[in-house]
Amino acid sequence: xxxxxxxxxxxxxxxxxxxxxxxxxxxxxxxxxxxxxxxxxxxxxxxxxxxxxxxxxxxxxxxxxxxxxxxxxxxxxxxxxxxxxxxxxxxxxxxxx
Amino acid sequence: xxxxxxxxxxxxxxxxxxxxxxxxxxxxxxxxxxxxxxxxxxxxxxxxxxxxxxxxxxxxxxxxxxxxxxxxxxxxxxxxxxxxxxxxxxxxxxxxxxxxxxxxxxxxxxxxxxxxxxxxxxxxxxxxxxxxxxxxxxxxxxxxxxxxxxxxxxxxxxxxxxxxxxxxxxxxxxxxxxxxxxxxxxxxxxxxxxxxxxxxxxxxxxxxxxxxxxxxxxxxxxxxxxxxxxxxxxxxxxxxxxxxxxxxxxxxxxxxxxxxxxxxxxxxxxxxxxxxxxxxxxxxxxxxxxxxxxxxxxxxxxxxxxxxxxxxxxxxxxxxxxxxxxxxxxxxxxxxxxxxxxxxxxxxxxxxxxxxxxxxxxxxxxxxxxxxxxxxxxxxxxxxxxxxxxxxxxxxxxxxxxxxxxxxxxxxxxxxxxxxxxxxxxxxxxxxxxxxxxxxxxxxxxxxxxxxxxxxxxxxxxxxxxxxxxxxxxxxxxxxxxxxxxxxxxxxxxxxxxxxxxxxxxxxxxxxxxxxxxxxxxxxxxxxxxxxxxxxxxxxxxxxxxxxxxxxxxxxxxxxxxxxxxxxxxxxxxxxxxxxxxxxxxxxxxxxx
Numbered sequence: 001x002x003x004x005x006x007x008x009x010x011x012x013x014x015x016x017x018x019x020x021x022x023x024x025x026x027x028x029x030x031x032x033x034x035x036x037x038x039x040x041x042x043x044x045x046x047x048x049x050x051x052x053x054x055x056x057x058x059x060x061x062x063x064x065x066x067x068x069x070x071x072x073x074x075x076x077x078x079x080x081x082x083x084x085x086x087x088x089x090x091x092x093x094x095x096x097x
Numbered sequence: 098x099x100x101x102x103x104x105x106x107x108x109x110x111x112x113x114x115x116x117x118x119x120x121x122x123x124x125x126x127x128x129x130x131x132x133x134x135x136x137x138x139x140x141x142x143x144x145x146x147x148x149x150x151x152x153x154x155x156x157x158x159x160x161x162x163x164x165x166x167x168x169x170x171x172x173x174x175x176x177x178x179x180x181x182x183x184x185x186x187x188x189x190x191x192x193x194x195x196x197x198x199x200x201x202x203x204x205x206x207x208x209x210x211x212x213x214x215x216x217x218x219x220x221x222x223x224x225x226x227x228x229x230x231x232x233x234x235x236x237x238x239x240x241x242x243x244x245x246x247x248x249x250x251x252x253x254x255x256x257x258x259x260x261x262x263x264x265x266x267x268x269x270x271x272x273x274x275x276x277x278x279x280x281x282x283x284x285x286x287x288x289x290x291x292x293x294x295x296x297x298x299x300x301x302x303x304x305x306x307x308x309x310x311x312x313x314x315x316x317x318x319x320x321x322x323x324x325x326x327x328x329x330x331x332x333x334x335x336x337x338x339x340x341x342x343x344x345x346x347x348x349x350x351x352x353x354x355x356x357x358x359x360x361x362x363x364x365x366x367x368x369x370x371x372x373x374x375x376x377x378x379x380x381x382x383x384x385x386x387x388x389x390x391x392x393x394x395x396x397x398x399x400x401x402x403x404x405x406x407x408x409x410x411x412x413x414x415x416x417x418x419x420x421x422x423x424x425x426x427x428x429x430x431x432x433x434x435x436x437x438x439x440x441x442x443x444x445x446x447x448x449x450x451x452x453x454x455x456x457x458x459x460x461x462x463x464x465x466x467x468x469x470x471x472x473x474x475x476x477x478x479x480x481x482x483x484x485x486x487x488x489x490x491x492x493x494x495x496x497x498x499x500x501x502x503x504x505x506x507x508x509x510x511x512x513x514x515x516x517x518x519x520x521x522x523x524x525x526x527x528x529x530x531x532x533x534x535x536x537x538x539x540x541x542x543x544x545x546x547x548x549x550x551x552x553x554x555x556x557x558x559x560x561x562x563x564x565x566x567x568x569x570x571x572x573x574x575x576x577x578x579x580x581x582x583x584x585x586x587x588x589x590x591x592x593x594x595x596x597x598x599x600x601x602x603x604x605x606x607x608x609x610x611x612x613x614x615x616x617x618x619x620x621x622x623x624x625x626x627x628x629x630x631x632x633x634x635x636x637x638x639x640x641x642x643x644x645x646x647x648x649x650x651x652x653x654x655x656x657x658x659x660x661x662x663x664x665x666x667x668x669x670x671x672x673x674x675x676x677x678x679x680x681x682x683x684x685x686x687x688x689x690x
Contacts, residue, residue, distance in 0.1 A: 025230050026175060029182050057188040057234065060227055061218040067571065088406045091457070092440065095380055095403065097558075097608060 010075040011083040015044075019093035022065035027094035032056040034089055038074075038082035045071040053086065101336045105316075107309030108289060109329035111298035112683070113354075114347035115261060115282035116340065121318045122264040133203040144197050148204040151244040155184055158240065167276045170300055176233070176269050176293045183237045188215050204245050212238040229289045236268040261324055263316045269293040276301055282324040284331055286312045298326075302354075306331055327683070353683050360642065361392030361635035365627075369645035373620070375638050376434075376628040378606060382423040387631040392638065395431035395489075397554070397628020398606040399424060401477070402440050411473060417480035425488030432489045434531065434554065434604075434628075435481050437474070437506075439463045439495040458562065463496035468505055478513040485525035493531035493554055498538045503549040506530075533606075535559035540588045543595035553596050554628075557607025561585055580609045581665045586622065586657055593623035604628060613680050614673055616640045621653025640680060 017023055023031070035042045035053035042053035046068060051058035053072075064070065070090075074083040135141050163177045183189065189211050196207035212234065219231040262283040272294045275283075280303065288294055288307035298305040304326030316322060316333060323332040323343050327350065332339060365373040376397030377388035388396060404412045404420060425433050441454070441462035454460035467474035481492050494506045507530060517524050529551035532539065539546060540560075543553070557580060562569060564585055567578045579585070589605070596603040604626030609615050611629025613636050619627070620641065627637055652672065659665040674681045 021226060022224055024224075024227050025179050025233065029175075029179055032182065052187075055187050056182050057186045057215055057218075060230055061215075061222060063222045063224055063227060065224045085406070088440070092402055092406060 010073055011079045013072040013074075013083050013087050015070045015072050015087060015090045017064045017066055017068040017070065017090065019096040020066055021096065022068065023059060023062065023094075025060065027089075027096070028056050028059040030089060030094055031059055031086060034085055035082065038076075038078040038085070040074050040076035040078045040082040042072065042074045042079075042082050042086065045073070101334050102339050103333040105309055105312070105331045105333065107284065107306040107312070107329045107331060109326050110288065110295035110307040111282075111301075111303055111305040111326045112350070113282070113302060113304030113326045114343060114350055115304045115324050115326075116321070116335075116343065116347070117259055117261040117281040117324075119263050119316055119318055119320045119322055120260040121313050121316065122262055123313060133206065135197070135201040135203060141198060141201060144204055145194060147245070148193060148197060148208070151204065151241055152184060152190065154244045155237070155241050156181060158244075159184070162273070166273065170273060170276065170297060173269075173293075173297055173300060176297075179233060180237050180240075183234055184241065189234070189237070189241075205242065208238065208241060208245070225289060232266070232288060233269075233293060239268075261322060263312050265313055267294050269297050272297040272301070272303075275303055282326065284309055284312050284316070284322075284324060286310055349679075350683055353679055357635045357639050360639050363392075363638070363642075364394070365638040365641040367620070367641060367644055367646045367649070369647055371646040372625075373641055374604075374626045375634050375641070376432075376604075376626065377631040377634060378628050379424070379631075382420050382427070384631065385424055385427040388428070388634075391631040391634040393431070393631060393634050396424065396428055396433040397604055397626060399433055399435045401436060401438060405438065405440070411476070414476045414480050414483075417477060418483045421481055421484035421490070422487045425484045425490050429488035432491060434491040434493055435484075436493050436495055436533065437464070437477055437481070438467055441466060458559075458568070464494045464502055464506060465496065467494075468502065468509075471509065474509060475513055478510050479517060482510075482513055482517055482524040482528065483522055485528045486523040490525065491529040491531060491552065493533055493552070495533045495556070496535055496559070497532040497546065498536040500542060500545050500549055503532055503546060507549065531604075534592050535563065537564050537588070540564075540592055543592045544598065547595050547599035547601045550601060552602050552604065553592060554604040554606050554626075555589060555592055555624075557585070557589075557605060557609040560588065560607070561609075564588060579662045579666070580612075580615060581618070581656070581669055582662045583657070583660060583665060586618070586653075586665070589619070589624070590622045590653075590657065597623060602626065611637060613637060613640050613677070614669065617644060617649050617652045617673065617676075618656050618669060620644070620646065621649035621651070621656075636680065640677060643677065 019027065032054050043050045044053050044059065044062065046062050046064060049062060051062055053059065072083055072086060135144055159177050159181050163174050166174055192211040192214065193204065193207045196202045196210055197204060202210065215234055216231060219228060222228040259279040259281050261281050264283065264285050266285050266287040267283060282304040285307045286309060295305060295307060304324050306324055306326060306329050309331060320333060321335070323335055335343065365375045374394040376395045377391070377393035378398040379385065379388060379396055380400045380403055404417060421435060439462070441457050441460055461469065481490065484490055494503065497503055510530065514524065514526065531552040531554055532546050532550040533554050533556050534540060534543065535556040561567070561578060561580060565577060565579070565582055567574050569575050569578045593603045603624055605619060605624045606628040610619070610627040611633035616637055617640070629637065656665050656668060659668055
């Protein structure tokens with residue numbers, strides 16, 4: 001078996017929902033498709049409820065209006081890249097206002 | 098005798114008024130899912146296969162719809178994208194398969210149960226917009242069910258006579274089919290203002306009222322009704338006087354809408370002959386078509402972050418150049434103002450990981466980041482310069498707070514020019530260079546910055562946030578975010594005056610520029626370029642064409658005389674509504690679509 005690249009330690013990041021409409025369908029779609037691009041386990045947690053970032057409907061049901069604080073956790077080979085990319089998506093308000 | 102003028106109140110979903118005969122559609126309600134249990138492993142395997150096949154067929158169907166979408170609806174293809182994502186979402190796709198495998202349910206029953214579970218979770222969502230997305234899940238569910246059973250396909254809307262459709266619900270795809278059909282308007286029992294069905298109706302300019310409970314019971318086929326998509330009212334059995342009144346109202350609105358649309362291609366010149374430019378803010382090259390459709394005089398703000406954030410690496414000069422060139426060419430001979438990167442170090446995929454910051458708004462971002470990461474900046478500068486050979490391109494630097502930053506950025510730009518020259522690459526050596534005015538320090542230094550810049554662009558969103566020390570996202574203080582705050586008005590005035598003294602034109606590109614409420618005061622303060630979301634352009638142009646610069650100046654003087662934000666708000670809102678009653682009766686609805 002080929003030697004497996006050591007998994008990076010988990011990354012934890014605090015994120016804020018800044019766009020006016022919150023995590024509605026389009027942002028959730030963007031988050032889940034971005035999460036799918038990485039070799040990493042990514043979850044988002046709000047008030048103790050944790051969902052997988054790949055899971056579009058679960059993201060929607062997390063109910064995140066503007067001003068929500070989320071905790072992102074990422075583990076796996078591309079944990080850091082994934083966390084940065086998702087944090088960036090939040091920071092640019094998913095391309096909205 | 099039937100009651101006359103019975104009024105039902107729903108939710109306005111698409112502006113416009115329409116009178117016509119009703120066609121009530123029922124049909125897909127009460128569809129019973131045939132439950133069945135599976136007994137052998139073969140049956141389970143076969144059932145899983147059948148389910149995946151239905152998913153694939155649904156996928157094909159959605160992709161076909163996407164490809165065949167009428168031109169005026171192209172920008173709404175994301176709805177179909179969403180449905181494609183939902184189709185493969187674990188809560189539907191995996192859960193259904195799990196139920197087939199573990200509970201030995203047949204596909205229909207498993208899917209039904211998975212859908213019911215999603216529905217339950219959605220019921221607890223507070224945000225009405227997100228809650229409304231259950232309608233999309235339901236459409237995906239129904240479509241999938243249709244493929245499983247061979248029934249329940251979306252109803253084809255083929256009518257020979259003009260009709261108003263009354264239905265329990267209409268899917269976005271059914272609404273899409275109304276394009277070019279004799280459907281005058283529609284009323285549904287379910288749905289909300291932000292549902293995809295509503296958005297499509299708006300794009301097709303079909304008046305619609307949604308969320309009208311029991312509509313299919315209260316309204317009968319063949320009945321004459323009035324649908325008022327502006328107020329959400331539906332009037333049954335209107336008498337002669339009501340009909341006449343609504344016909345007048347309808348004509349008035351349609352004239353207004355047509356005038357706004359027709360006027361969008363014409364220049365925004367005040368009644369006393371003073372010309373202004375109304376431009377579009379864009380983020381992606383594709384949005385150029387919207388800018389042109391709504392009569393944009395150019396692109397006043399081209400945000401360039403998207404490529405950096407979407408790719409999992411830094412974009413190459415070639416990739417950036419391709420994007421910028423595409424926009425410059427498509428807009429030529431109109432001007433395109435490209436803003437250099439406006440993001441912070443912690444959001445960036447560079448070899449060096451910047452720590453996340455306590456106060457990102459006050460941290461290493463925008464021009465500060467570019468001046469620190471000069472390698473990244475140089476690549477972008479060269480790409481913008483090269484694009485300038487293909488149209489009329491301007492460059493602007495975000496978050497300028499000192500003369501030194503402006504000089505440093507210009508120096509790097511000059512070096513990039515030298516480099517391109519030695520490579521023999523064409524560019525516009527006269528490309529105008531602008532400073533974004535978003536930091537109070539830049540307002541104070543405006544007359545000095547005017548010596549270093551060819552133009553200014555005021556970014557009101559950030560300027561208001563920094564000037565008033567208000568974080569809009571913080572609900573505790575969000576209501577103190579006030580565009581008409583006396584301090585904000587004075588800052589805009591000072592920047593315009595400093596610019597004018599040095600011959601530097603001043604643009605405005607925040608949200609404030611696209612709201613009809615603020616046009617007169619901005620115009621009166623001396624702003625000559627307004628950049629906004631493309632859809633707002635026609636209405637803003639119309640307001641500008643209805644006033645004289647002299648009036649606007651007097652208006653701004655009056656506003657500046659008020660010393661509290663409450664007084665300014667009261668003055669501006671009252672005066673604007675008095676002067677432009679139709680804009681505030683119809684126009685804000687049109688501008689916000």
